[in-house]
Amino acid sequence: MEIRPTTDQDFDVFVDTLLAPFGLFRDAPTEDGGPWWAALEMDRNLLAVTADGRPVGTAGAYSFELTLPGEILAPAAGVTAVGVLPSHRRQGVLTAMMRHQLTDLRARGEFLSVLLASEAVIYRRFGYGPATYTSRLTVPRHRAALALPRARGTAGSPVAVPDVVPDPGSIELMRRADCGELLEEVYDRYRRTQPGALSRPHRWWASGAGQPPVARAPRYVAVHRDADGVPDGYLSYVADAPKTLTVDETVAADDAVFTALARFVLGHDLVTEVVFKHVPPGHPLRWQLADFRAGQVTNDTDWLWVRLLDIPRALTARGWFMDGELVLDVDDPFLGEHGRYLLTVQDGKADCVPTDREPDLSLDVSDLGSVYLGGTAPSTLVRAGHIRAHRAGAAALADALFGAERPPHCLHWF
Numbered sequence: 001m002e003i004r005p006t007t008d009q010d011f012d013v014f015v016d017t018l019l020a021p022f023g024l025f026r027d028a029p030t031e032d033g034g035p036w037w038a039a040l041e042m043d044r045n046l047l048a049v050t051a052d053g054r055p056v057g058t059a060g061a062y063s064f065e066l067t068l069p070g071e072i073l074a075p076a077a078g079v080t081a082v083g084v085l086p087s088h089r090r091q092g093v094l095t096a097m098m099r100h101q102l103t104d105l106r107a108r109g110e111f112l113s114v115l116l117a118s119e120a121v122i123y124r125r126f127g128y129g130p131a132t133y134t135s136r137l138t139v140p141r142h143r144a145a146l147a148l149p150r151a152r153g154t155a156g157s158p159v160a161v162p163d164v165v166p167d168p169g170s171i172e173l174m175r176r177a178d179c180g181e182l183l184e185e186v187y188d189r190y191r192r193t194q195p196g197a198l199s200r201p202h203r204w205w206a207s208g209a210g211q212p213p214v215a216r217a218p219r220y221v222a223v224h225r226d227a228d229g230v231p232d233g234y235l236s237y238v239a240d241a242p243k244t245l246t247v248d249e250t251v252a253a254d255d256a257v258f259t260a261l262a263r264f265v266l267g268h269d270l271v272t273e274v275v276f277k278h279v280p281p282g283h284p285l286r287w288q289l290a291d292f293r294a295g296q297v298t299n300d301t302d303w304l305w306v307r308l309l310d311i312p313r314a315l316t317a318r319g320w321f322m323d324g325e326l327v328l329d330v331d332d333p334f335l336g337e338h339g340r341y342l343l344t345v346q347d348g349k350a351d352c353v354p355t356d357r358e359p360d361l362s363l364d365v366s367d368l369g370s371v372y373l374g375g376t377a378p379s380t381l382v383r384a385g386h387i388r389a390h391r392a393g394a395a396a397l398a399d400a401l402f403g404a405e406r407p408p409h410c411l412h413w414f
């Protein structure tokens, strides 16, 4: 079997080979908008071909920018289009493609690779670890009142009555088809400040590749503008009155904008519940509901998986929020590598050099991927038996050190 790079000429055979493992057909009608494979970058993809010339497996990569803690933008390969024909599964085709791809990515000078996993059991063996998480928040409309304390009561004065802080901005209701480049601009500003967010290259929006609101499927879009009229958030939704209003994604410059958009849909007449897809776990909206139990969290799952291809480069690239020093002993069995690094953080910047000092933590490269964006506490992985802590306090120090300014979150589907 040969693994070979593809070109534009391979597009048809690549897409047909890719769709078969998913049981899909290319000519099946898609939701209004381009099919998701319209965004494929054919100069980054691989095709596995048998000795007699039959294509049996595919793997691809997109060129994204990933926002690291500290609002640092880093190039990241977005691994995608992974499939092996059902007739050739469990014969090592994926393993061969992953090895080829990781080598390729390194040769291109890339130091981070990310993916969304169809199944959580596939990619850890290749060095990927879950790094951002997502959940679905369902709020019945009759229990949707928000209660934001206006001010804390002082001794001798009455405690402030829960109230909703007035929004100095405004919301305009638009249709997806009429939003033009507005969504692209608002998303792009948002993703630059949100750890774990990915860029959505222009060709995605232009071809409508992906899921709504990137796809131009019929949707209502609530666009939020600040007091000066500048768009600073949006929420795209579809309402299936009289039952459910489903929000595809909410993009907001800050929490107040998110609240204003949430209040807008929670006040929608003629629906019994509002479902917010893709809310980061622990989102403050749940705490803003007057009735804490009104918000039901479901579909709590992994989203973006991260793989470090160059550990010192990746660790020095992100921003850090406290000083500290850790010795990390990292195993990378898939690539047959092992390294011990002294990570020293001072004034928001890290230095990472090989060392032979005794380790504080021993971990697999997939676990380093999990903690890298600050969305997984190293102590959780110590308690799970994934990471070994060699001295008291090492896990707590790692928790504090790896933490981000806010939980990483990725909305982009690819």
Ligand SMILES: CC(C)(COP(=O)(O)OP(=O)(O)OC[C@H]1O[C@@H](n2cnc3c(N)ncnc32)[C@H](O)[C@@H]1OP(=O)(O)O)[C@@H](O)C(=O)NCCC(=O)NCCS
Pocket (backbone or CB within 6 Å): 021, 022, 082, 083, 084, 085, 088, 089, 090, 091, 092, 093, 094, 095, 096, 116, 117, 118, 119, 121, 122, 125
């Ligand atoms: C997932 C898929 C790509 C795996 O390809 P493959 O060629 O069968 O994988 P390999 O033979 O290289 O398997 C490597 C190892 O992973 C394991 N593995 C692979 N896919 C697995 C799965 N879905 N569930 C459990 N284990 C899996 C294999 O058992 C093997 O383990 P071993 O090394 O201990 O023997 C293929 O089954 C497929 O196309 N599935 C449907 C489409 C899909 O889910 N694509 C992934 C999109 S993110």
